[in-house]
Amino acid sequence: MSDWRSKVGMADGLESLNHNFLTSNIEELVKWARRRSLMPATFGLACCAIEMMATGAAHYDLARFGMETFRASPRQADLMIVAGRVSQKMAPVLRTIYDQMMEPKWVISMGVCASSGGMFNNYAIVQGVDQVVPVDVYAPGCPPGPETLLHAILTVHELIRTGELTRRRDSAGGGAGIHLEIEAGPTPVAVRPGGGR
Amino acid sequence: MGYLNGFKVTFARLFEDRVTTEFPAEKRPKPVRFHGRHVLNRHEDGMEKCIGCELCAGVCPAKCIHVRGADNPLDDPVSPGERYGFVYEINYLRCIHCDMCVEACPTEAITESKILEFSFTNRDDAIYTKQELVVDDEGRPRHQPWELWMEGEDEHLSGWMRATAPSGAAAFEGRVGWSGDLGHGVRPPEEGQTAADEFEGAEETEAAT
Numbered sequence: 457m458s459d460w461r462s463k464v465g466m467a468d469g470l471e472s473l474n475h476n477f478l479t480s481n482i483e484e485l486v487k488w489a490r491r492r493s494l495m496p497a498t499f500g501l502a503c504c505a506i507e508m509m510a511t512g513a514a515h516y517d518l519a520r521f522g523m524e525t526f527r528a529s530p531r532q533a534d535l536m537i538v539a540g541r542v543s544q545k546m547a548p549v550l551r552t553i554y555d556q557m558m559e560p561k562w563v564i565s566m567g568v569c570a571s572s573g574g575m576f577n578n579y580a581i582v583q584g585v586d587q588v589v590p591v592d593v594y595a596p597g598c599p600p601g602p603e604t605l606l607h608a609i610l611t612v613h614e615l616i617r618t619g620e621l622t623r624r625r626d627s628a629g630g631g632a633g634i635h636l637e638i639e640a641g642p643t644p645v646a647v648r649p650g651g652g653r
Numbered sequence: 654m655g656y657l658n659g660f661k662v663t664f665a666r667l668f669e670d671r672v673t674t675e676f677p678a679e680k681r682p683k684p685v686r687f688h689g690r691h692v693l694n695r696h697e698d699g700m701e702k703c704i705g706c707e708l709c710a711g712v713c714p715a716k717c718i719h720v721r722g723a724d725n726p727l728d729d730p731v732s733p734g735e736r737y738g739f740v741y742e743i744n745y746l747r748c749i750h751c752d753m754c755v756e757a758c759p760t761e762a763i764t765e766s767k768i769l770e771f772s773f774t775n776r777d778d779a780i781y782t783k784q785e786l787v788v789d790d791e792g793r794p795r796h797q798p799w800e801l802w803m804e805g806e807d808e809h810l811s812g813w814m815r816a817t818a819p820s821g822a823a824a825f826e827g828r829v830g831w832s833g834d835l836g837h838g839v840r841p842p843e844e845g846q847t848a849a850d851e852f853e854g855a856e857e858t859e860a861a862t
Contacts (some may be wrong), residue, residue, distance in 0.1 A: 574715055
């Protein structure tokens with residue numbers, strides 16, 4: 457199985473395609489498809505979420521960019537818009553949602569609270585969500601208007617188009633670089649229906 | 654055929670105008686008091702207005718401004734005062750655009766423009782230094798590559814008005830509350846209470862309440 461894939465240079469899937477005149481077109485196609493169907497995960501935490509909803513509504517109409525649906529399930533999303541301040545209690549939840557999203561995935565830190573804590577420089581708020589997840593684009597403003605968020609989304613599109621993100625994990629080394637090593641615990645006990653031994 | 658009644662709203666909307674703003678190609682007009690990114694203004698002779706007093710940094714609730722003042726060099730002064738701000742940095746990942754720095758400034762050096770259409774791909778871009786904040790020789794803001802400027806959007810930068818300005822009072826109608834713009838002149842005065850009363854939707858609002 458892995459033999460023919462490594463022969464054509466696809467040992468790691470599309471990410472490691474060898475560059476030639478045929479695969480470059482495939483790369484462009486993949487980038488185009490990713491750019492034009494970016495599905496955001498719903499992660500509204502505060503007032504920024506109101507602006508995020510306004511961006512999806514008719515006046516700014518995210519559907520023009522093929523991303524009209526905010527997916528409630530992280531399995532179906534590939535763009536995470538962290539809209540609002542992240543409290544210390546919310547940080548592990550945020551990381552869990554991010555880990556559940558499928559690769560490739562991108563993160564927009566929307567608003568100053570998510571980006572750096574903003575004016576909430578205190579013990580309860582995470583001072584920058586990039587301590588928890590790797591952030592690709594920061595949108596400033598308190599809250600950022602729909603135009604600022606659209607600008608951030610278009611910046612993500614541009615990052616995808618120029619291909620800086622396709623091999624981010626390996627080469628760029630960007631992002632938070634947090635890798636949790638979970639020790640293997642005891643084997644979970646299966647509970648059988650009907651009781652018994 | 655009763656189920657067609659549900660489509661009445663849908664089909665009626667088909668023939669109405671679109672409300673969508675095609676954002677990257679056009680923008681909606683901003684309110685006159687919109688708080689965008691800052692500019693550091695200059696006098697007409699090219700000197701900077703900032704005197705390095707750090708009042709803006711002191712009043713900032715998000716602590717996003719970093720200013721350090723220095724004595725003006727005698728042979729080539731930067732500002733017409735005794736001191737000037739030789740370090741001026743604003744972190745736009747902390748700024749909440751509350752405009753309190755603009756109100757605190759004694760020389761109207763820092764004002765806010767109308768642009769908020771920018772985003773960063775790293776944290777270093779978000780810290781604007783003096784080279785990026787100070788207006789150019791014609792009094793226009795310097796456009797950064799990650800900002801989306803439109804035609805005519807760099808006008809009316811140094812106009813500013815205190816949040817407590819009594820322009821709503823009847824006696825202040827028609828009086829210019831904005832300071833002059835280098836290169837652009839003075840804005841028209843704000844509309845007063847009378848214009849707000851003559852607003853079209855006023856009657857509907859009253860009827861609703």
